[in-house]
Amino acid sequence: xxxxxxxxxxxxxxxxxxxxxxxxxxxxxxxxxxxxxxxxxxxxxxxxxxxxxxxxxxxxxxxxxxxxxxxxxxxxxxxxxxxxxxxxxxxxxxxxxxxxxxxxxxxxxxxxxxxxxxxxxxxxxxxxxxxxxxxxxxxxxxxxxxxxxxxxxxxxxxxxxxxxxxxxxxxxxxxxxxxxxxxxxxxxxxxxxxxxxxxxxxxxxxxxxxxxxxxxxxxxxxxxxxxxxxxxxxxxxxxxxxxxxxxxxxxxxxxxxxxxxxxxxxxxxxxxxxxxxxxxxxxxxxxxxxxxxxxxxxxxxxxxxxxxxxxxxxxxxxxxxxxxxxxxxxxxxxxxxxxxxxxxxxxxxxxxxxxxxxxxxxxxxxxxxxxxxxxxxxxxxxxxxxxxxxxxxxxxxxxxxxxxxxxxxxxxxxxxxxxxxxxxxxxxxxxxxxxxxxxxxxxxxxxxxxxxxxxxxxxxxxxxxxxxxxxxxxxxxxxxxxxxxxxxxxxxxxxxxxxxxxxxxxxxxxxxxxxxxxxx
Numbered sequence: 001x002x003x004x005x006x007x008x009x010x011x012x013x014x015x016x017x018x019x020x021x022x023x024x025x026x027x028x029x030x031x032x033x034x035x036x037x038x039x040x041x042x043x044x045x046x047x048x049x050x051x052x053x054x055x056x057x058x059x060x061x062x063x064x065x066x067x068x069x070x071x072x073x074x075x076x077x078x079x080x081x082x083x084x085x086x087x088x089x090x091x092x093x094x095x096x097x098x099x100x101x102x103x104x105x106x107x108x109x110x111x112x113x114x115x116x117x118x119x120x121x122x123x124x125x126x127x128x129x130x131x132x133x134x135x136x137x138x139x140x141x142x143x144x145x146x147x148x149x150x151x152x153x154x155x156x157x158x159x160x161x162x163x164x165x166x167x168x169x170x171x172x173x174x175x176x177x178x179x180x181x182x183x184x185x186x187x188x189x190x191x192x193x194x195x196x197x198x199x200x201x202x203x204x205x206x207x208x209x210x211x212x213x214x215x216x217x218x219x220x221x222x223x224x225x226x227x228x229x230x231x232x233x234x235x236x237x238x239x240x241x242x243x244x245x246x247x248x249x250x251x252x253x254x255x256x257x258x259x260x261x262x263x264x265x266x267x268x269x270x271x272x273x274x275x276x277x278x279x280x281x282x283x284x285x286x287x288x289x290x291x292x293x294x295x296x297x298x299x300x301x302x303x304x305x306x307x308x309x310x311x312x313x314x315x316x317x318x319x320x321x322x323x324x325x326x327x328x329x330x331x332x333x334x335x336x337x338x339x340x341x342x343x344x345x346x347x348x349x350x351x352x353x354x355x356x357x358x359x360x361x362x363x364x365x366x367x368x369x370x371x372x373x374x375x376x377x378x379x380x381x382x383x384x385x386x387x388x389x390x391x392x393x394x395x396x397x398x399x400x401x402x403x404x405x406x407x408x409x410x411x412x413x414x415x416x417x418x419x420x421x422x423x424x425x426x427x428x429x430x431x432x433x434x435x436x437x438x439x440x441x442x443x444x445x446x447x448x449x450x451x452x453x454x455x456x457x458x459x460x461x462x463x464x465x466x467x468x469x470x471x472x473x474x475x476x477x478x479x480x481x482x483x484x485x486x487x488x489x490x491x492x493x494x495x496x497x498x499x500x501x502x503x504x505x506x507x508x509x510x511x512x513x514x515x516x517x518x519x520x
Contacts, residue, residue, distance in 0.1 A: 002028040003123075006049035008066070009084070010035045010059055018053060025116045037061040041069055044076045050126065051119055056085035056097065064100040071101030078129065080122040082106060082115075157199060164192035190503070197501045200479075201258070211487035212252035212348055213497065216371055219249040219303055220281065222257050227279055230264050235273040243282040247370040249303055251348045256368060259344040259352070262337035263307050263364045270311025270362060280306040284367060292367075295351035301370045302350065308363040314356040323354075341366070394515050395419045395441065399429040399458065400449040400477065405500075409447065412504050413511070426456030430464050433472075442469050445515055447498075447507075450478040450485055459485050462493050473514050 003026050007018050015033040022029055032047050034040060037058040044052065052070070056063035063083055071077045083097040086108030094105045103125075104118045168189035175182040220242055231238055249256065267277060284304035291297040323342050338354075341364075345352045350369055356362035396418045400406045406422045413420045421436075421443075423429035429446065436442050446465060448458030462474045476489050479500035485492045486499065496514050498507055 002030045003051075004030045004032070004047065004049045006032050006034065006040075006044060006047055006052045008034045008037060008040050008052065008058070008063075009055040011055075014055075021112050021115070024112075037063065037066045040066050041073065041076070044070065044079065049079060051122060052079060052081045053115075054081055054083050054102075056083050056088050056093075064096060067097070067100040067102050077101075078126075080104070080126060082118055082122070084108065084110075158196065161192045161196045161199075165189045165196075168192070193501065194503070198258075200501075201254075201499075211484065212255055212344075213487050213489075214250055214252055214348075216248040216250050217253045218246070219256070219305075219368065219370075220246055222253060223260060223279065223281060223305065226257055226260050227264060227277070230261065230268060231277065234268070236268070236271055236275040236277055238277045238279065241278065241280040245283075246281060246303060247283055247301055247372055250369050250371045251350075255344045256348070259341040259366065260305070260307075262341045263352075263366070266337055266364070267307055267309035267311065267362065270313075271309050272311075276310045278306075278308040280304075280308075283370070292351070292353065292365075294353045295367060297351055297367055298349060301372050302367045303370045305366040305368060306363055307366075308361060310361040313358040313360050313362055314354075315358055319354070319356065323352075338364075393417065393419055394444040395421075395436070396511070397421050397423060397429055397432060397436075397443045397446045399423040399426060399446065399452075399461065401425060401452045401455060402449075405449075409507075412508075416508060418511075424455070425452045426458060426461030426464075429461050430456075430468070433465050433468055437469060443472060444518065445511065446472060446474045447477055447511075448474055448494075450476055450483055451480060459492055466493050471518070473518055475510060475514055 005022060007015055009015055009018070012035070015035075019031045019033070022031060032043065032049065034043055037055075038060050040052075040054070054063045054066060058066075063085070067081050067083065070079070070081060080103040081101065082104035083100075083102045084106045085093065085097075088097075089107040094107075097105045103122050106115060106118065168185040172182045172185040172189070175185065223242075224240070227238055264277075271277070282304055284302045286297045286299055286302060288299070323338050338352075342352050345366060345368070348369055351367040353365045354362065355365075396413055398406055398409045398413070398420060399422070400409070401424055403424070406424065410420045410422045421432055423432050426448070429448065433443060433446075446462070448461055450458040452458075458474075458476055458478075462476075465472055465474070473495045474493065475496045475498060476485055476492070476494040477498050477500060478486055480486070485494065486497050489495075489497045495517065496510050498510055
């Protein structure tokens with residue numbers, strides 16, 4: 001492919017000189033010349049040169065002005081321009097030229113190699129830019145393809161779960177005389193819904209922003225229960241090597257459980273029926289020494305969990321991509337397990353590493369933040385109080401823009417003995433509270449949805465409601481786990497949080513605990 005150069009200069013002799021000079025150094029070249037500056041932009045769009053040599057002083061306009069017009073047009077702004085002048089040769093002139101957008105400036109007379117060197121440098125930069133743009137296009141295409149695969153896989157899985165839910169609910173409605181079978185069908189529908197919740201929670205792990213809702217908890221029970229749930233009934237031998245005095249983990253337990261589960265599922269898929277799984281857990285203190293390889297741990301205390309399997313291992317060529325989103329070396333699943341685990345650990349300021357050799361197995365190591373002493377989390381006092389319903393009939397206000405959720409909560413809470421009202425948005429909830437206060441029957445608790453399209457959400461509503469009724473306790477509800485309110489709810493004047501979708505027993509327990517925290 002030949003080099004295309006546009007020369008704009010009103011001196012015919014200089015045009016011939018430049019063309020002959022360029023042909024000596026660039027054998028495959030296509031040179032187009034212009035004598036008038038006003039034709040430059042149109043010719044550039046038609047000719048599409050790789051570089052423009054532009055005289056500063058032209059009879060009809062200034063080269064500076066032409067350069068500014070070229071750089072202002074997105075269609076041709078990336079084409080390099082070298083300004084050339086035998087009159088405007090001062091440092092101030094060269095500065096003005098570069099400020100107009102030119103990539104180079106030559107003063108006549110110049111050495112031929114000076115022009116050639118500037119052109120070659122600019123062409124190298126242009127080539128690098130083209131390679132970068134091509135790579136970006138390839139990456140974008142790969143992302144679109146990966147998202148298509150993900151969407152297809154998710155649609156398939158959600159359709160299966162919806163079939164289980166709708167089918168079991170329909171079956172339960174038809175079983176009017178067999179209470180045992182009806183209960184079993186409803187239980188199956190609920191389990192399918194919980195699997196759908198787990199799937200959406202894993203996808204929300206990649207949502208931007210948000211912080212984990214950290215609490216101090218004992219990791220060993222979570223670790224053992226997850227292993228036993230996944231490997232119960234299998235022929236895989238499980239061995240534990242857990243330190244006796246593990247510190248408390250300081251993290252969001254459900255997310256850490258999800259990360260551990262994803263690692264264990266990978267190990268399970270890699271092993272035969274007679275596999276061996278070794279689970280280790282021990283304290284790890286990161287001091288002034290460099291952190292472990294492939295981590296960026298800060299100083300502090302961690303729990304180091306290592307999960308080793310004797311499965312097929314991972315080829316060296318696959319190790320570099322093992323944490324890439326959508327990548328799977330086994331052809332199973334959607335390649336989300338390890339990327340999700342890494343995202344969870346990084347969001348907790350922890351880390352995850354992996355070592356493996358073909359036919360020798362794999363070890364995945366997780367570094368989970370921990371605390372040295374048994375601190376009392378703000379929720380601990382709440383959890384230690386009695387969870388039995390209050391003796392008086394508590395009044396609850398439910399705010400949610402989704403009518404089906406609002407009706408469900410009003411019905412369920414009323415059946416549990418509470419006096420309940422509903423509101424579709426924050427402004428309505430505030431008006432209901434004002435009316436209740438005026439009637440001398442204030443609400444004890446508000447359950448507020450954080451996100452209300454085209455309306456006031458829970459974060460703004462609770463601030464105004466607290467001003468009206470300082471003794472009101474409030475629970476934040478949201479399907480967006482990355483909302484900062486969910487992680488630091490006390491900073492936003494809430495007393496608890498519940499993440500959608502939730503089971504009614506989960507909500508009822510939280511309601512009882514929150515009401516029990518109200519001072520007498």
